[in-house]
Amino acid sequence: MGNAIRRIGVLTSGGDAPGMNAAIRAAARTCFHLGIECVGIRRGFNGLINGDDEVLNYSRVSGLTRMGGTMLYSARSAEFRTEAGIEKAVNTCKLLGLDGIVGIGGDGTFRGLHDLADHGIAVIGVPGTIDNDIACSSYTIGYDTACNTAVECIDKLQDTMQSHERCSVVEVMGHRAGHLALYVGLACGATAVLIPEKPVNFEEDVIEPIRRARLSGRTHFMIIVAEGVGSSYDVANKIKEATALDTRVTVLGHIQRGGAPSARDRVTATHMGYSAVMLLASGKTDRVVCMQDDKYIDYDITEALSMKKGLDEDKYTVMRTMIGQHNKV
Numbered sequence: 001m002g003n004a005i006r007r008i009g010v011l012t013s014g015g016d017a018p019g020m021n022a023a024i025r026a027a028a029r030t031c032f033h034l035g036i037e038c039v040g041i042r043r044g045f046n047g048l049i050n051g052d053d054e055v056l057n058y059s060r061v062s063g064l065t066r067m068g069g070t071m072l073y074s075a076r077s078a079e080f081r082t083e084a085g086i087e088k089a090v091n092t093c094k095l096l097g098l099d100g101i102v103g104i105g106g107d108g109t110f111r112g113l114h115d116l117a118d119h120g121i122a123v124i125g126v127p128g129t130i131d132n133d134i135a136c137s138s139y140t141i142g143y144d145t146a147c148n149t150a151v152e153c154i155d156k157l158q159d160t161m162q163s164h165e166r167c168s169v170v171e172v173m174g175h176r177a178g179h180l181a182l183y184v185g186l187a188c189g190a191t192a193v194l195i196p197e198k199p200v201n202f203e204e205d206v207i208e209p210i211r212r213a214r215l216s217g218r219t220h221f222m223i224i225v226a227e228g229v230g231s232s233y234d235v236a237n238k239i240k241e242a243t244a245l246d247t248r249v250t251v252l253g254h255i256q257r258g259g260a261p262s263a264r265d266r267v268t269a270t271h272m273g274y275s276a277v278m279l280l281a282s283g284k285t286d287r288v289v290c291m292q293d294d295k296y297i298d299y300d301i302t303e304a305l306s307m308k309k310g311l312d313e314d315k316y317t318v319m320r321t322m323i324g325q326h327n328k329v
């Protein structure tokens with residue numbers, strides 16, 4: 001093991017996620033363990049295009065486990081998606097003598113890594129996104145921390161909504177997926193949760209739950225809207241029209257991406273960073289590290305990207321039961 005691999009590049013790409021730093025540290029420390037040099041590539045794929053790199057030594061990655069954000073910076077690189085951009089990136093890999101790249105990010109990052117693999121660069125992806133929308137992996141780095149952050153914010157909102165007897169409409173991130181919204185909705189005992197995976201019947205799914213809560217004595221309400229559903233302001237206006245409740249919209253936004261990672265994210269990121277380097281060292285390429293049934297495995301990137309992640313239907317059923325809704329099939 002490890003004969004062919006002398007130097008590995010590590011980058012973070014797409015939306016940042018708490019725990020990315022722990023994954024960088026773990027990849028670097030695993031490299032040191034194997035006698036491999038570790039190079040940080042800054043600013044995602046732009047760093048490969050522009051030769052934006054720094055050698056990661058033992059002390060440079062020290063203390064990173066508990067840090068939010070990514071010390072390598074992240075970016076969404078349009079240039080990398082052009083043939084000229086990828087050629088520049090491949091040339092940088094050759095210039096720096098990189099025998100492999102560990103890319104920490106989401107589905108877009110994995111597509112980019114696969115393009116590099118097509119150009120002969122060994123690559124391994126590590127799922128890091130607060131959206132938890134990577135089909136091959138039951139868990140992505142950052143999700144737990146983002147859920148906890150959202151719940152903490154919503155608990156605070158509940159206090160003021162209670163005092164003023166208002167209806168709060170809170171928009172959470174998740175891109176096109178509702179995993180984050182559903183989990184957060186369950187955790188904070190929402191009155192209703194709207195997610196893109198399920199069609200919304202406004203009267204049945206929002207207004208009736210509010211009425212039932214009101215009839216049981218409640219005078220403030222919490223509606224969670226996944227960003228993929230559409231405008232939370234439209235949702236709030238429709239609630240106001242139908243109920244005359246005083247509504248307030250809060251878009252949680254990028255606060256969900258910040259903060260010190262939870263223990264779960266630190267440990268998952270550490271294990272995934274370790275696995276990624278071990279895979280490269282054993283000669284594997286074009287694969288993504290995944291978690292399934294609490295085990296770390298790996299998938300071919302193309303196969304991984306062709307998989308579709310369904311909603312956790314059990315959680316959806318529990319949520320509907322909690323708000324007194326008949327369960328949809």
Ligand SMILES: Nc1ncnc2c1ncn2[C@@H]1O[C@H](COP(=O)(O)OP(=O)(O)O)[C@@H](O)[C@H]1O
Binds near residue numbers: 014078106111129
């Ligand atoms: N289809 C694609 N082919 C090649 N590279 C891609 C593709 N999609 C995204 N990328 C690269 O990966 C970067 C990150 O992807 P993005 O979708 O923004 O975030 P994430 O990886 O978190 O899903 C993009 O900025 C781009 O450089």
Ligand SMILES: O=P(O)(O)OC[C@H]1O[C@](O)(COP(=O)(O)O)[C@@H](O)[C@@H]1O
Binds near residue numbers: 014174175
């Ligand atoms: O940071 P930006 O460019 O505003 O993007 C926001 C998007 O990034 C996310 O926060 C994370 O998505 P990715 O991890 O796939 O990049 C989404 O939830 C959100 O839709």
Ligand SMILES: [Mg+2]
Binds near residue numbers: 106108129175
């Ligand atoms: Mg994505």
